């Protein structure tokens with residue numbers, strides 16, 4: 001950890017040079033421009049997970065907070081996915097930590113490839129990833145999560161010469177409640193509950209908690225939450241539809 005109060009230009013350069021996903025600013029710029037670019041790139045670096053290049057947990061939390069406000073204002077539906085590689089400990093235990101890192105990088109790349117540029121994919125910690133999908137119609141949630149599950153399951157990750165691995169991923173999702181200000185913690189909890197179900201019911205599957213229906217009329221909704229919704233986190237009475245999709249053995253497979 002570097003204390004930013006003590007950060008010197010050489011340290012900053014070293015940090016940026018170390019970043020596998022970035023590059024050092026050109027040295028032939030004016031000194032001010034150069035310093036500004038170093039600062040900009042440091043800011044960018046502080047939002048990224050160094051192993052995978054995805055957004056880190058801090059950035060994810062920031063985006064989720066922004067999204068929950070946007071949903072409360074616009075009423076557009078947004079989906080949060082929590083995703084966890086199955087039996088990942090076995091990868092580390094059998095093939096070593098470096099092999100585990102390769103799997104994490106390959107999965108991260110696959111996740112990013114399944115999502116739109118407007119979505120945020122992050123490494124939440126360890127072998128857990130998350131994605132925020134703004135403006136995601138409810139009917140699309142399961143389709144996109146299934147696409148992710150299938151893409152990860154079809155990866156062949158080369159971890160040593162002649163050794164490639166296949167892994168599976170469990171996914172839990174939750175739509176944000178429209179028109180009601182909730183909390184990011186509640187939203188994460190709902191998605192986490194679905195992830196827990198996916199794990200406990202066999203792994204390599206998707207469960208999505210559909211958006212809670214709000215038990216008020218459209219007119220009341222407008223009066224209550226029309227311009228800006230302020231107040232306690234609220235989960236009005238809801239009917240949720242859960243769907244289990246896909247079922248297969250979640251254990252890691254060695255391909256050759």
Ligand SMILES: Nc1nc2c(ncn2[C@@H]2O[C@H](COP(=O)(O)OP(=O)(O)OP(=O)(O)O)[C@@H](O)[C@H]2O)c(=O)[nH]1
Nearest residue numbers: 084085086087088089090092097098100101126127
């Ligand atoms: N290689 C590598 N391993 C990590 C990293 N971060 C966490 N891990 C490992 O991830 C593993 C997570 O194991 P568990 O939490 O038991 O989960 P699991 O084996 O995937 O089992 P389920 O989630 O129940 O399917 C642990 O062995 C951690 O050491 C990392 O950055 N690199």
